Amino acid sequence: MNKSSATVRSSPTNPASSSNLLSRLLATVMQSQALMLLVFLIILSILITLFAPRFIQVGNLAVITRQTSFISLVSLGQLLCLIAGVIDLSVGATAGFAGICAAILMNATTLNPYLAMAVGVLVGATIGLINGLLVTKAKLNPFIVTLSTSFVISGLILVVTGGWAIPNMPETIQWLGKDSLGPVPIPTIITLIVAGMLAFWLNRTYIGRHIFAIGGNKDAALLVGIRVDRLITLVYVLSGSLSALAGVLMLARLASGQPTIGATWLLPSFAAPILGGAALSGGAGSVLGTLVGALLMSVIQNAIVMTGMSVYWENVVIGLVLIAAIILDRVRSARRQ
Numbered sequence: 001m002n003k004s005s006a007t008v009r010s011s012p013t014n015p016a017s018s019s020n021l022l023s024r025l026l027a028t029v030m031q032s033q034a035l036m037l038l039v040f041l042i043i044l045s046i047l048i049t050l051f052a053p054r055f056i057q058v059g060n061l062a063v064i065t066r067q068t069s070f071i072s073l074v075s076l077g078q079l080l081c082l083i084a085g086v087i088d089l090s091v092g093a094t095a096g097f098a099g100i101c102a103a104i105l106m107n108a109t110t111l112n113p114y115l116a117m118a119v120g121v122l123v124g125a126t127i128g129l130i131n132g133l134l135v136t137k138a139k140l141n142p143f144i145v146t147l148s149t150s151f152v153i154s155g156l157i158l159v160v161t162g163g164w165a166i167p168n169m170p171e172t173i174q175w176l177g178k179d180s181l182g183p184v185p186i187p188t189i190i191t192l193i194v195a196g197m198l199a200f201w202l203n204r205t206y207i208g209r210h211i212f213a214i215g216g217n218k219d220a221a222l223l224v225g226i227r228v229d230r231l232i233t234l235v236y237v238l239s240g241s242l243s244a245l246a247g248v249l250m251l252a253r254l255a256s257g258q259p260t261i262g263a264t265w266l267l268p269s270f271a272a273p274i275l276g277g278a279a280l281s282g283g284a285g286s287v288l289g290t291l292v293g294a295l296l297m298s299v300i301q302n303a304i305v306m307t308g309m310s311v312y313w314e315n316v317v318i319g320l321v322l323i324a325a326i327i328l329d330r331v332r333s334a335r336r337q
Contacts, residue, residue: 032277033275033276033277033286033289034276034277034286034288034289034292037275037276037289037292037293037296038292040296041292041295041296041299044296044299044300044303045299048299048303048306048307051306051307052303052306052307054306055302055303055306058183060302060306061183062180062183062184062185063302064295064298064299064302065184065185065188065295065298066185066187066188066253067298067301067302068188068191068291068294068295068298069185069187069188069190069191069246069249070187070246070249070250070253070265071246071265071268071269071272071294071297071298072191072195072272072290072291072294072295073191073194073242073243073245073246073249074091074092074095074242074243074246074262074265074268074269075268075269075272075273075290075291075293075294076194076195076198076242076287076290077091077238077239077240077241077242077243077269078091078239078269078270078272078273079272079273079276079278079285079287079290080198080202080211080235080238080239081142081235081236081239082215082273082274082278082279082280082282082285083202083211083212083215083235083278083282083283083284083285084211084214084215084231084232084235084282085214085215085218085281085282085283086135086142086232086235086236086282087142087143087146087270088128088131088142088146088236088239088240089143089146089147089149089150089266090127090131090146090147090149090150090153090240090243091239091240091243091262091265091266091269092150092243092262092263092264092265092266092269093149093150093151093153093154093157093262094124094127094128094153094240094243094244094247094262095124095243095244095246095247095250095261095262095265096153096154096157096247096258096259096260096261096262096263097123097124097127097153097156097157097247098120098121098123098124098243098244098245098247098248099120099247099248099250099251099257099258099261099262100157100160100161100166100257100259100261101119101120101123102116102117102119102120102247102248102251102257103166103169103251103256103257104160104166104257105119105120106169106170106173107166107168107169107257113169113170113172113173114172114173117173117248117251117252120244120247120248120251121241121244121245121248122244123244124240124241124242124243124244124245124247125237125240125241125244126240127149127153127240127244128236128237128238128239128240128241129233129236129237129240130149131145131146131149131236131239131240132232132233132234132235132236132237133233134149135232135233135236136228136229136230136232136233137229150266157259158259161257161259163259164259165256165257165258165259166256166257167255167256167257168255168256169251169252169254169255169256169257171255173251173252174252174253174255175252176190176249176252176253177249177250177251177252177253177254177255178252178253178255187249187253190245190249191291194242194245195287195291198287199286199287199288202287207231207234210226210231211231211235212283212284213226213283214226214228214231214232214282214283215279215281215282215283215284216282216283216284217283243262243265246262246265247261247262250262267318267319267322268294268297268318270322270325271293271297271318271321271322271325272290272291272293272294272296272297273285273289273290273293274293274322274325274326274328274329275289275292275293275296275321275324275325275328276288276289276290276291276292276293277289278290278329279329279333280326280329280333281333293325296321297318297321300317300318300321301314301317301318304317
């Protein structure tokens with residue numbers, strides 16, 4: 001009798017506990033912009049698969065993740081700038097110039113190809129340093145500075161190359177852009193390693209926390225002794241380095257120095273962090289959200305091809321995604337107030 005009554009009393013608690021677990025799960029998702037975006041991405045992928053079954057094939061997913069890796073690296077640099085309350089409009093041009101510099105060194109000198117790629121990343125860091133010093137020491141507007149730098153670098157690319165590609169890159173570096181480890185492309189693995197290191201640095205070190213503080217309230221950060229100018233300069237150096245890394249990896253992928261490397265990366269690099277939770281006003285953002293935002297745009301681009309739509313719609317969609325990201329940022333800002 002006692003056993004049956006105990007069974008009767010315990011059974012109604014199961015649906016309640018399941019309901020509570022589901023409620024907590026939904027609350028967690030709703031509080032995280034990255035998780036909300038990830039759920040939306042999964043739903044979108046399911047819908048795309050219904051219209052284009054080839055979308056879910058391993059080969060196509062590898063293409064998507066490989067494409068995403070280059071955008072993600074540039075977007076992570078942009079994320080750092082947005083968290084600190086600044087912006088870098090030179091990321092695409094920096095990526096292209098780093099790739100061209102590395103290609104010239106490989107083509108015209110006997111320098112080890114990997115050292116040439118390292119020099120390309122160093123070129124990106126130098127461009128970032130120049131941007132940072134112009135913003136912090138010369139007190140120039142970040143938008144104007146990086147836009148001007150972008151024009152200068154884009155012009156230098158055309159001056160140096162004459163608009164022609166630099167072919168015949170060494171085969172020893174091409175695996176970095178073309179090969180895979182199992183089904184996972186090498187550029188994707190590199191991006192995930194960089195993202196993991198960056199996430200740890202931002203969230204687990206005092207320098208990372210100081211960067212969030214600068215974007216949240218620059219004046220307060222100065223009052224508590226944070227070296228604002230030095231950290232903003234560091235942010236630009238890292239942004240330039242990450243952009244350059246994407247550029248030299250694309251160089252390895254294409255096996256030639258193309259003047260157009262990075263030409264279309266600016267808007268996606270800006271939209272991905274915003275979609276993932278970064279604030280235009282600074283002080284917010286996440287590595288995971290940025291990666292998911294970049295993946296979302298790559299999925300949309302791939303879906304356009306898979307469903308047979310004209311590729312001319314790609315720019316339209318990217319523009320709409322950027323507008324949606326800005327509106328989302330405005331809504332989040334209103335809620336915080």
